[in-house]
Amino acid sequence: MPSTFDTVASIISETCDIPRDKISPESHAIDDLGIDSLDFLDIAFAIDKAFAIKLPLERWTQEVNDGAATTEQYFVLKNLCARIDDLVAAKGAVST
Amino acid sequence: MQLEYFQLIDRVVELDLGARTIRCEAVVPLTSTIFEGHFPGHPLMPGVLLIETMAQTAGWLVIAATRFERMPFLAAVKEAKLRTFVTPGQVLSVVAELIHDGSGYAMAAASIAVDAKPICNADLTFKVMDFPSEDFRSRMRDWAKRLQFPIGTCVHG
Numbered sequence: 001m002p003s004t005f006d007t008v009a010s011i012i013s014e015t016c017d018i019p020r021d022k023i024s025p026e027s028h029a030i031d032d033l034g035i036d037s038l039d040f041l042d043i044a045f046a047i048d049k050a051f052a053i054k055l056p057l058e059r060w061t062q063e064v065n066d067g068a069a070t071t072e073q074y075f076v077l078k079n080l081c082a083r084i085d086d087l088v089a090a091k092g093a094v095s096t
Numbered sequence: 097m098q099l100e101y102f103q104l105i106d107r108v109v110e111l112d113l114g115a116r117t118i119r120c121e122a123v124v125p126l127t128s129t130i131f132e133g134h135f136p137g138h139p140l141m142p143g144v145l146l147i148e149t150m151a152q153t154a155g156w157l158v159i160a161a162t163r164f165e166r167m168p169f170l171a172a173v174k175e176a177k178l179r180t181f182v183t184p185g186q187v188l189s190v191v192a193e194l195i196h197d198g199s200g201y202a203m204a205a206a207s208i209a210v211d212a213k214p215i216c217n218a219d220l221t222f223k224v225m226d227f228p229s230e231d232f233r234s235r236m237r238d239w240a241k242r243l244q245f246p247i248g249t250c251v252h253g
Contacts, residue, residue: 041171041172041201044198045203049196054198
């Protein structure tokens, strides 16, 4: 079973046509990979589908805009994957 | 349809929030200044307006799904295919399905048919935001009423 990072990296590679070997857990989706907000919607869509979750993009964006969070917290891939794991775990906790 | 006013939907025919689908009807006007240029002596509904017609149909579906709380703005058009010409007087059946209701965005698939013959289709992405103002929201509700939009089925209070 692929790791969360492997799945996310594959999604980014396919969605944004970025070579897979350029994508690491330390990559910042915006600053390092050059993904803009519109392209990130396609990634969010694919992640939502792959993990059966709903990334809270609006809340994250609001927190960043308000200065309550940094983009690194949500858009560095290792951090993004940790958020995804949290969402998947929370969903499992609710459904059990 | 009032092409010059970008009012491209005439009537909401079916809205199924369970299935997350909508069907609208739109009649291409017999005359329009747009046809004077597109094209002289050979009037055709512009493809970009067919895409906008699909976007407006899907947009009403997103508004319904958010119970008139949020406004969709077209952000991306993918896999748009314009299969055949559309001419003045034709009755368009426009359908859309909400594929995904994300956080601040929505994905929809839409298509148009005339007499059950496929005309065009596209995958559409919307940014979904709060209405910019209560006045705008009120105007959209008034517009919806003119389209016979079943507001009561998706709005409470």
